[in-house]
Amino acid sequence: MPEITGFSFPNDIHVTWSLMIVMYPYITGFVAGSFIVTSLYHLFDRQEFKPVARLAMATSFAFLLVASLPLQLHLGQPQRGPFVIITPNFTSAMAGFGILYSFYMLVLVLELWFVWRQEIIDRARRSRGMKRAFYAALALGTYDTSPEAIEIDHKAIKILAGIGLPAACMLHGYVGFIFGAIKANPWWSTPLMPVIFLLSAAVSGIALLILLYQVYAKLDRRPVVSTCVSALASWLWFFLILTITLEELELIVMAYEKSESWLIISELLTTRLSFSYVTMQMIIGGLIPLILLAVVVLMNRYLHEKVRNTLATVAAFLTLIQVFSMRWNIVIGGQLLSKSLRGLRSPYEPEMFGREGVLMAIALFVAPFVILWVFDRVLGIEEPEGSGGHGNPPAAPAEASAASHVP
Amino acid sequence: MSDCHDGCNGSRREFLSGTLKLAGGAVVTVIGASALASSSSGPTSAPIPGGGEYDWNEHLWAYLVDTTKCIGCGSCARACKAENAVPDGFFRTWIERYAVGTDDSHVDSPNGGMDGFPPVQVGFVANKSFFVPKICNHCRATPCTQVCPVGASYRTKDGAVLVDADSCIGCGYCVQACPYGSRFIHPATHTASKCTWCYHRITKGLKPACVTVCPTQARQFGDLKKDGDPVRAVVEHDRVQILQGHLLTEPQCYYTHLDKEVR
Numbered sequence A: 001m002p003e004i005t006g007f008s009f010p011n012d013i014h015v016t017w018s019l020m021i022v023m024y025p026y027i028t029g030f031v032a033g034s035f036i037v038t039s040l041y042h043l044f045d046r047q048e049f050k051p052v053a054r055l056a057m058a059t060s061f062a063f064l065l066v067a068s069l070p071l072q073l074h075l076g077q078p079q080r081g082p083f084v085i086i087t088p089n090f091t092s093a094m095a096g097f098g099i100l101y102s103f104y105m106l107v108l109v110l111e112l113w114f115v116w117r118q119e120i121i122d123r124a125r126r127s128r129g130m131k132r133a134f135y136a137a138l139a140l141g142t143y144d145t146s147p148e149a150i151e152i153d154h155k156a157i158k159i160l161a162g163i164g165l166p167a168a169c170m171l172h173g174y175v176g177f178i179f180g181a182i183k184a185n186p187w188w189s190t191p192l193m194p195v196i197f198l199l200s201a202a203v204s205g206i207a208l209l210i211l212l213y214q215v216y217a218k219l220d221r222r223p224v225v226s227t228c229v230s231a232l233a234s235w236l237w238f239f240l241i242l243t244i245t246l247e248e249l250e251l252i253v254m255a256y257e258k259s260e261s262w263l264i265i266s267e268l269l270t271t272r273l274s275f276s277y278v279t280m281q282m283i284i285g286g287l288i289p290l291i292l293l294a295v296v297v298l299m300n301r302y303l304h305e306k307v308r309n310t311l312a313t314v315a316a317f318l319t320l321i322q323v324f325s326m327r328w329n330i331v332i333g334g335q336l337l338s339k340s341l342r343g344l345r346s347p348y349e350p351e352m353f354g355r356e357g358v359l360m361a362i363a364l365f366v367a368p369f370v371i372l373w374v375f376d377r378v379l380g381i382e383e384p385e386g387s388g389g390h391g392n393p394p395a396a397p398a399e400a401s402a403a404s405h406v407p
Numbered sequence B: 001m002s003d004c005h006d007g008c009n010g011s012r013r014e015f016l017s018g019t020l021k022l023a024g025g026a027v028v029t030v031i032g033a034s035a036l037a038s039s040s041s042g043p044t045s046a047p048i049p050g051g052g053e054y055d056w057n058e059h060l061w062a063y064l065v066d067t068t069k070c071i072g073c074g075s076c077a078r079a080c081k082a083e084n085a086v087p088d089g090f091f092r093t094w095i096e097r098y099a100v101g102t103d104d105s106h107v108d109s110p111n112g113g114m115d116g117f118p119p120v121q122v123g124f125v126a127n128k129s130f131f132v133p134k135i136c137n138h139c140r141a142t143p144c145t146q147v148c149p150v151g152a153s154y155r156t157k158d159g160a161v162l163v164d165a166d167s168c169i170g171c172g173y174c175v176q177a178c179p180y181g182s183r184f185i186h187p188a189t190h191t192a193s194k195c196t197w198c199y200h201r202i203t204k205g206l207k208p209a210c211v212t213v214c215p216t217q218a219r220q221f222g223d224l225k226k227d228g229d230p231v232r233a234v235v236e237h238d239r240v241q242i243l244q245g246h247l248l249t250e251p252q253c254y255y256t257h258l259d260k261e262v263r
Helices: A019-042 A047-067 A069-074 A093-126 A129-138 A147-180 A192-219 A226-256 A262-272 A274-298 A305-331 A358-378 B005-038 B075-084 B143-147 B173-177 B209-213 B230-237
Strands: A004-007 A342-345 B061-066 B093-100 B105-108 B128-135 B153-155 B161-163 B219-223 B253-256
Touching: A004 B105, A019 A047, A019 A069, A019 A093, A019 A147, A019 A192, A019 A226, A019 A305, A019 A358, A047 A069, A047 A093, A047 A192, A047 A226, A047 A358, A069 A358, A093 A129, A093 A147, A147 A192, A192 A226, A192 A305, A226 A262, A226 A274, A226 A305, A262 A274, A262 A342, A274 A305, B061 B128, B061 B230, B075 B093, B075 B209, B143 B153, B143 B173, B209 B219, B219 B230, B230 B253
Parallel strands: B061 B253
Antiparallel strands: A004 A342, B061 B219, B093 B105, B093 B128, B153 B161
């Protein structure tokens, strides 16, 4: 039995939303964040993101494939999960999930197809037998790679990226809305919640790509393009500043206006969440990467490539921890607090095994990387060396300093 | 080919119209099922356990608690557990004990008050002490039914907020949305569970178990549509209070003599 400090409503001592509900926004955050990165190239023509544009799109896809699993694993009656789509109750914020998820999936799959169309056709032409049939099916029977067709591809990619970006933002902002619209819980109930979720999604997506890019470049024996790392670091810094500012503003407003819940929330943060909030979310995952990224951005031109890569990689890794801590502190923290606003329960410890356990969470986090690996085997994430390229017309490699890319 | 031209065309037309009807039917079915599940606008009378003549249009139930009468015996919580097979560690109703001083207060509810209240020492001078029974407030504008993604939580025409355990997916959103801590996920069925005002009893003309066993009439149950109903008289003519009124959930569980410390 959990221990209670103060007074909790007797049913409030159970943590109903488990580790899986922490994983859900963490995973959809990568979906939206990676899509923001790929859109910077495909939609906004930021050439410095070209080296990671396809990796980012594949990452978004890989994470999207597992995004609904934590929800499904969490349900008390998982076999009734499809009811949310078949018989939705539209007054519920949750009922929109099926629609948003399917819509974004559709847009992303279409965009993926247009971006990878040439590779699919090349592979179909190169292979024989079953393999050929597989790629031919993927090519949907059209082998047209004439300049006109490629031009149409480019237009389609741009339009789909234009639809996909708001769809990705909706998909994740909506997760924040699910929490932000619960007036019963003062730790959740703020209009800032969807915004904070969205910004931290951008943070987690960019941070993950910094790490993935380093790994992928190593595995694929490609050089790491320093302008790309600088640009990613700049945007990461920008979004991290916004995220942490809003996360803190929310608290400062609550404290300054002495809201009725501030007493218990301040106790929650300084006792039950002192490690996960103060240490992890604010210092190790917040302050330290802010400083590291400031060095990368402000001293960019003085940094040796290896130093820049290392600083950016360490900062990216720490911000991934920051975002996970933020998800944890919101989801779990909100349930340690009783709605009596008089009591806190002892910290929640997730089970190790089982449907909603730690191992399952790790498996869910690892699964997208396995999907990425399979994706790379089947379609190849990056274009083969020396190919003409896709997407936007080739431009001179961006040489401007990363700092100038900060909006 | 030409021989069967008309016939073929006809059969194609029939096929198309059949398909369209089928698709339309499916849409209607889906919408219908959704509407049925999401609101109380389905049939006009509730299925009556035992087959009596209960018409939910003729009733509007309300619950009334006089906190000055509660003695903290815990009979109500025990009766509820027995009547509704409430699992250990979860509560459809509970009793809170308050000890209030000038600068400090103490609240507890050991095992939901099920076993009564052992004496307690507080570290301040308690000027007053009292018990407050709690149940689901069966709110008129309830956030718990609003957030249910499949409409398994609903409010009946006679004012009870219920859960259809056969369609609840066990997502727990309603548990989070209830400001009063009245809901929980049942550990055996893995679906949402809560006070039903003993709906199986009230539709047969009985009172909820907690009201029936209350030795001091601290808990009362009445019908706002019935002339001369004592609960209706209090709600209509006396000063009554509700819990967490600022959340605008319009509770149908009313209190008299509620203290400022109670949330």
